[in-house]
Amino acid sequence: EVQLVESGGGLVKPGGSLRLSCVVSGFTFSDYGINWVRQAPGKGLEWVSSISSSGSFIYYADSLKGRFTISRDNAENSLYLQMNSLRVEDTAVYYCARDDSGANDYWGQGTLVTVSS
Amino acid sequence: DIQMTQSPSSLSASVGDRVTITCRASQSISSYLNWYQQKPGRAPKLLIYAASSLQSGVPSRFSGSGSGTDFTLSIGSLQPEDFATYYCQQSYSTRWTFGQGTKVDIK
Numbered sequence: 001e002v003q004l005v006e007s008g009g010g011l012v013k014p015g016g017s018l019r020l021s022c023v024v025s026g027f028t029f030s031d032y033g034i035n036w037v038r039q040a041p042g043k044g045l046e047w048v049s050s051i052s053s054s055g056s057f058i059y060y061a062d063s064l065k066g067r068f069t070i071s072r073d074n075a076e077n078s079l080y081l082q083m084n085s086l087r088v089e090d091t092a093v094y095y096c097a098r099d100d101s102g103a104n105d106y107w108g109q110g111t112l113v114t115v116s117s
Numbered sequence: 118d119i120q121m122t123q124s125p126s127s128l129s130a131s132v133g134d135r136v137t138i139t140c141r142a143s144q145s146i147s148s149y150l151n152w153y154q155q156k157p158g159r160a161p162k163l164l165i166y167a168a169s170s171l172q173s174g175v176p177s178r179f180s181g182s183g184s185g186t187d188f189t190l191s192i193g194s195l196q197p198e199d200f201a202t203y204y205c206q207q208s209y210s211t212r213w214t215f216g217q218g219t220k221v222d223i224k
Contacts, residue, residue: 035213037161045153045161045204047213059211062118095160102208103151105172107160 002026002106004096009111016086016115022079022096022108030054030074033099036081038092039110046092049081050099086115119143119207123216129224136192138219140205145185149209152181152190155218156201164203165190195221 008020022034036048049070050059058070069082079096093112097104120143130136140150148168153161163172165181168188178193192199200223205216 044218045155045206045215047206047215050211050213057211061212097160101166102149103163103166103172104153104161104206105163105166107162110160 002098004098004106004108006094006096006108006111009094009113011114011116012086013117014086014088014115017082017084018086018113020081020083020094020096020111020113022081024077024079024096024098027098027106029072029077033057034072034079035097035099035104036070036079037095037097037104037107038090038113039095040089040092043092048094051079083113086113088115091115118212119146119210119214121205121207121214121216123203123205123219125219126217127220127222129222130195131224132195132197134195136195136199136221138190138203138205138221140183140188140190140216142186142188142207142209146207146209148184149207150181150183150188151206151208152179153204153206154199154201155204161204192221 003025033052035050051070067085071080093110095110096108098106122141150168152165155161169181180191202218202220
């Protein structure tokens with residue numbers, strides 16, 4: 001069974017940092033790109049970042065302005081999102097999702113990040 | 118970035134109705150268009166990929182069509198479990214974008 005499990009969310013003050021993790025099982029992690037997608041409370045879906053299967057190709061949403069860093073450890077079946085200089089508008093549920101030829105076919109349950117003073 | 122615009126933003130329908138949602142891209146995206154369903158408090162679920170291919174396990178009442186800039190998602194006969202929010206998403210560019218969503222609720 002394919003599973004993606006996010007962790008690392010929580011409450012952080014503006015300007016703070018968090019590192020999200022996504023641990024996967026049930027498929028060969030190193031064969032797939034992975035995406036982070038977020039959803040602010042009551043809002044729609046927003047693509048955040050993508051990383052290719054090998055980690056060689058990485059893309060970010062322009063709105064992040066260099067504050068977030070995506071990475072992966074294929075030996076540990078894990079994906080990470082380092083989030084720095086967090087803003088109130090970064091408050092959202094963050095999902096990791098498997099990329100199968102441009103479509104997110106499996107998603108985690110999400111982890112909530114709240115940025116508030 | 119490629120902008121994705123869905124219409125309508127919301128609609129009310131009855132069980133058994135045929136429902137159509139449209140998605141327009143700000144430039145041609147060929148067939149790099151996916152549709153997702155999301156229920157409250159749940160992760161999105163892939164319904165249609167590559168504009169018209171039905172994801173495994175998704176009921177055949179869901180169908181997708183279109184190419185270039187204009188796309189549609191149709192639900193042939195709305196079932197109680199189909200009341201949800203639907204999103205389109207383009208993967209033509211390396212910076213993916215989603216539509217703003219269409220909420221389908223009970224009339």
